[in-house]
Amino acid sequence: xxxxxxxxxxxxxxxxxxxxxxxxxxxxxxxxxxxxxxxxxxxxxxxxxxxxxxxxxxxxxxxxxxxxxxxxxxxxxxxxxxxxxxxxxxxxxxxxxxxxxxxxxxxxxxxxxxxxxxxxxxxxxxxxxxxxxxxxxxxxxxxxxxxxxxxxxxxxxxxxxxxxxxxxxxxxxxxxxxxxxxxxxxxxxxxxxxxxxxxxxxxxxxxxxxxxxxxxxxxxxxxxxxxxxxxxxxxxxxxxxxxxxxxxxxxxxxxxxxxxxxxxxxxxxxxxxxxxxxxxxxx
Amino acid sequence: xxxxxxxxxxxxxxxxxxxxxxxxxxxxxxxxxxxxxxxxxxxxxxxxxxxxxxxxxxxxxxxxxxxxxxxxxxxxxxxxxxxxxxxxxxxxxxxxxxxxxxxxxxxxxxxxxxxxxxxxxxxxxxxxxxxxxxxxxxxxxxxxxxxxxxxxxxxxxxxxxxxxxxxxxxxxxxxxxxxxxxxxxxxxxxxxxxxxxxxxxxxxxxxxxxxxxxxxxxxxxxxxxxxxxxxxxxxxxxxxxxxxxxxxxxx
Numbered sequence: 001x002x003x004x005x006x007x008x009x010x011x012x013x014x015x016x017x018x019x020x021x022x023x024x025x026x027x028x029x030x031x032x033x034x035x036x037x038x039x040x041x042x043x044x045x046x047x048x049x050x051x052x053x054x055x056x057x058x059x060x061x062x063x064x065x066x067x068x069x070x071x072x073x074x075x076x077x078x079x080x081x082x083x084x085x086x087x088x089x090x091x092x093x094x095x096x097x098x099x100x101x102x103x104x105x106x107x108x109x110x111x112x113x114x115x116x117x118x119x120x121x122x123x124x125x126x127x128x129x130x131x132x133x134x135x136x137x138x139x140x141x142x143x144x145x146x147x148x149x150x151x152x153x154x155x156x157x158x159x160x161x162x163x164x165x166x167x168x169x170x171x172x173x174x175x176x177x178x179x180x181x182x183x184x185x186x187x188x189x190x191x192x193x194x195x196x197x198x199x200x201x202x203x204x205x206x207x208x209x210x211x212x213x214x215x216x217x218x219x220x221x222x223x224x225x226x227x228x229x230x231x232x233x234x235x236x237x238x239x240x241x242x243x244x245x246x247x248x249x250x251x252x253x254x255x256x257x258x259x260x261x262x263x264x265x266x267x268x269x270x271x272x273x274x275x276x277x278x279x280x281x282x283x
Numbered sequence: 284x285x286x287x288x289x290x291x292x293x294x295x296x297x298x299x300x301x302x303x304x305x306x307x308x309x310x311x312x313x314x315x316x317x318x319x320x321x322x323x324x325x326x327x328x329x330x331x332x333x334x335x336x337x338x339x340x341x342x343x344x345x346x347x348x349x350x351x352x353x354x355x356x357x358x359x360x361x362x363x364x365x366x367x368x369x370x371x372x373x374x375x376x377x378x379x380x381x382x383x384x385x386x387x388x389x390x391x392x393x394x395x396x397x398x399x400x401x402x403x404x405x406x407x408x409x410x411x412x413x414x415x416x417x418x419x420x421x422x423x424x425x426x427x428x429x430x431x432x433x434x435x436x437x438x439x440x441x442x443x444x445x446x447x448x449x450x451x452x453x454x455x456x457x458x459x460x461x462x463x464x465x466x467x468x469x470x471x472x473x474x475x476x477x478x479x480x481x482x483x484x485x486x487x488x489x490x491x492x493x494x495x496x497x498x499x500x501x502x503x504x505x506x507x508x509x510x511x512x513x514x515x516x517x518x519x520x521x522x523x524x525x526x527x528x529x530x531x532x533x534x
Contacts, residue, residue: 041364047404048428049470069363075287082363106361107290112297112323113330113365116290119307123286152315154307156284189315219314 008142008175008207011035011062011096014268014275015251022261023053029060031261033268035096037208037251040067043093044085054093063095064208064249066177069111070100072131072145073118076107083138090139096249097207099144099177102128102165119154120164125171132172144207146177149185149214149224161186162200169205176201179210179253180241181234185222194237198244206245211238211271212253227256229267235274242278250275297323298359327355327368334369335393337445338376342386350379366401369394385436385454392442392474395430395465399472402428408531410524419495421532423488423520429466429528431477431485439463439476462486468527480504481519485528494520494532 013034018026025031036057043054057063069082090098103115118124136143147165159167165176178201187194213228230238230252241248252267284292284307295301297320305313328351332339339347354375360368373394377387405426437455444451462482465474477485484497492500498516505512523529 041366044364045366045401048399048401048467050401051404052470075285075290079363104290107287107294109361110294110298111360111363112294113326113360113368114297114319114322116293116297116319119286119289121286127286150315151318152308152312154289154312155309156289156307190312217318219317221315221318223318 008097008144010207010247011249012247013062013249014272015061015064015249016261016264016268017066017251017253017255018057019254019258021258022264023057025261026061027053027056031061032265033061035062035064035249035251037064037066037253038093040065040086040089040098041069044089051092058093063093064251065090065093065095065098066146067098067100068115069105069113070135071103071105071111072100072135073102073104073124073128074107075104075127076109078131078134078138080138083135087139090141097144097175098139098141099146099208101148102145102168103148115148117148117150117152117154118164120157120159120161122158125159125164125167128168129171132168132174136172136174142173142175144175144177146179146210147182147186149179149182149189149222151189151221151223153190160192160197160200162197166200166202166205169202174205175207176205177208177210178206178241178245178248179212180238181210181212181214181230181253182224184234184237185214185224188222195240198237198241201244203245206248209238209241209245209248209250210253211235211250211267225256226253229263230270235270238271239274239278242275243282246282247275247279293319296320324352324355326365327351327360330365330368331372334366334397335372335390337442338386338390338393340445341389341441341451350376353379366397369397383454384434384456385438385441388432388434388436388438389442391432392438392463392465395432396472396474398430399428399465399467402467405467405527405530407527413524413532416532418520419493421494422491423494423497423523423529424531424533425485425489426466426468426528426530428472429464429485429489431462431464431482431489433460433482434463434476435460439474464528466526466528473526480515484516484519485523488529 015033015035018036018038043050101115106112183194183197211230212226213230214222215225217223250271252264289307292304296304328348331351354372373387373390376390380386435457441451462477464477487497501516502512
């Protein structure tokens with residue numbers, strides 16, 4: 001692979017996750033956003049309307065591809081058939097970048113279709129880095145990895161999640177999709193300082209930021225439900241992220257209880273104002 | 284503990300409640316295990332409700348979720364795509380509702396419509412190119428999304444009423460089975476019932492029989508009326524071509 005193929009030029013702007021209720025606005029190019037993010041698996045199909053939709057949308061907006069099924073941390077290894085399908089979609093869409101989560105989804109040939117937590121150990125780091133290298137080779141593109149929300153820690157954890165991400169970037173050249181809501185959720189659930197977390201993340205590796213809402217579960221844990229507007233603590237953490245990382249492509253990620261597009265655009269405007277205010281103060 | 288061992292124990296805990304993974308999780312953090320156990324089932328149930336929308340409406344939430352949990356237990360997902368998890372749910376329902384064939388038939392229809400929605404695109408032959416075809420030997424090229432099944436209930440009327448947000452009619456068991464075809468025409472999934480002769484012909488076509496062989500089969504229904512048999516077969520073919528069930532002839 002050439003070095004050129006592995007570069008991931010920064011792209012800044014404000015976007016939305018594209019969800020079915022709003023497909024029409026994106027197909028028509030009517031949504032005032034700088035980019036859209038698609039769930040890769042929803043378009044890794046053989047034909048029909050999904051591929052027609054993405055062909056229309058990519059003519060009107062830069063597209064980021066975000067996956068949920070790579071299972072980069074599974075001891076089973078990566079699924080070559082999955083990566084082949086993902087590459088075919090990426091070759092068709094020519095996205096800004098391809099991302100997935102730092103997690104595992106299954107083992108022993110089974111797939112839970114959930115983003116399961118990694119133990120943060122040297123063994124995990126070695127395995128994840130091998131898999132990132134393999135994925136980047138097969139996709140012929142750099143990969144962005146997102147920090148997932150987690151609801152437990154492991155007794156054997158020996159590395160902080162933020163240091164794990166930093167080491168992963170240093171070893172593989174991958175980039176990060178920093179989910180600010182997920183940092184807040186995990187920080188609250190596990191009692192670490194979210195701002196310390198940001199300070200450990202390498203500035204030049206962050207290519208995208210997710211903003212979203214969460215709920216409090218019966219156990220008292222915060223759950224990354226993506227069914228609420230971004231709450232104030234996440235906005236405050238986003239402001240801190242803007243101060244540290246400067247302009248980064250930022251989007252609202254809503255997966256459930258999806259409101260009218262206008263409401264999401266208002267939420268996105270709040271992100272624009274925060275990012276612009278931080279940028280002006282820094283100038 | 285190796286990563287592979289930990290992940291196997293974690294998976295077994297989520298799927299079967301096996302306790303081994305608890306040793307790897309600090310006591311104060313163990314409440315998080317319940318979140319993953321719940322999310323696993325909730326995500327899969329939501330996936331099935333999305334694919335089997337009419338079936339879920341027909342059964343109601345409680346019965347549908349019980350059936351979904353049975354399917355999750357019997358057939359835990361293995362594919363990278365959540366979409367595949369619905370495969371076989373109609374068979375799960377057939378086992379749970381042996382006296383109510385409309386339940387599994389609704390599920391079959393929901394599933395095949397979803398498969399048709401994002402199944403392979405058809406490359407439709409130019410009608411002019413069909414003018415020179417030797418139809419006696421021609422093997423029909425069927426829409427790649429075409430599914431065929433035999434039904435024993437008025438499932439099509441039930442599905443259609445629910446889609447129109449009308450009260451479904453009472454279940455009727457048919458005196459003799461009908462066929463049903465599901466396919467996609469351009470970007471739109473379609474379905475309709477088929478009488479026995481048409482259903483049989485499409486099944487034979489899918490097995491690779493030539494159009495001439497289909498005509499010979501159909502002629503048995505028109506003893507001594509060759510012209511009527513030919514007209515009937517021609518009418519079927521014209522309909523299939525106009526609806527996109529047949530997209531051309533195989534080379």
